C-alpha cells in the first residue's frame with residue numbers, strides 16, 4: 001500500500017510529461033502514404049520505419065499542415081551499403097508556386113560518408129543546394145534533424161547544431177516562404193541514377209530491404225522564444241564550424257553554375 005502511494009506522484013508526472021511532449025505520437029501525427037506495407041508505424045506509435053526493395057520504396061506524410069514552427073525528428077538512416085538510396089525528409093506546400101524546405105540523405109557504400117543535401121524552394125523556385133558531410137555515422141544511432149521556420153528565417157539543425165540559415169530577404173527581392181502552410185513528407189527511394197558519386201555507384205539489391213527509422217517527432221508551433229528565434233553568437237560560431245569543415249557544396253560559390261552572377265541571397269549579408 002505504502003509503495004503504491006509512493007508511486008502516485010511518479011505516475012502523475014509521467015502522465016503530464018506525456019501530455020506536454022506527446023511521446024509515441026507517430027500514429028496521431030502521420031499517415032503512411034505509399035509503399036504497400038513497406039512503411040510501418042510500430043511500438044504503439046513510437047517508431048516509424050520506411051523500407052525499400054527492388055519493387056518499391058515507401059513514404060509517409062503529416063496529417064497536419066504547419067505555417068511556421070520548430071519541427072524535430074530523430075532519424076536513423078539505412079546502414080551498411082546504402083549506395084543508391086535516398087531518404088528524403090522535407091516540408092512542402094502544394095501547387096505550382098510551392099514552397100519547400102528539404103533534407104535529403106544520399107546513401108553510400110559501407111564506411112563511406114552519406115551526403116546531407118539541403119534546399120529551399122520559394123514560390124516554385126529552388127536551385128539553392130547546400131551539401132554536407134556529417135560529423136558522426138548517421139546509421140549507428142538516431143540523431144535529431146530540425147527545421148526552424150519563422151517569418152524571418154529558416155534554420156536547419158543537426159543535433160541542435162545549426163548547419164544552414166536562409167534569411168528572409170524579401171526587402172532585397174528574394175521571395176521567402178511565409179504564406180503557404182506545409183506538410184511534412186518523407187520517403188525512401190532508389191535514386192542510383194544520381195545519388196552516390198553522381199550515379200556511378202548503383203544500388204546493391206542483394207542488400208535489400210533497406211530500412212530507415214524515425215522517432216521522437218515534435219512540432220512546436222507556438223511558445224516563448226521560437227517565433228523570433230535567431231542565432232546567438234555561440235550558434236553562429238557552430239554554424240561557421242560546420243560550414244567550414246563539413247560543407248562540400250554551396251550553390252552560392254558555384255561560379256560555373258551562375259556565370260551571370262550569383263542569386264541575390266548569396267551576395268547580401270543583411271536581413
Ligand SMILES: *[C@@H]1O[C@H](CO)[C@@H](O)[C@H](O)[C@H]1NC(C)=O
Pocket residue numbers: 106107108109112113114115195196197198
Ligand atoms: C561517398 O563516398 C565517396 C568517397 O568517399 C565520396 O566522394 C562521396 O561524396 C560519398 N557520398 C555520396 C553520397 O556519394
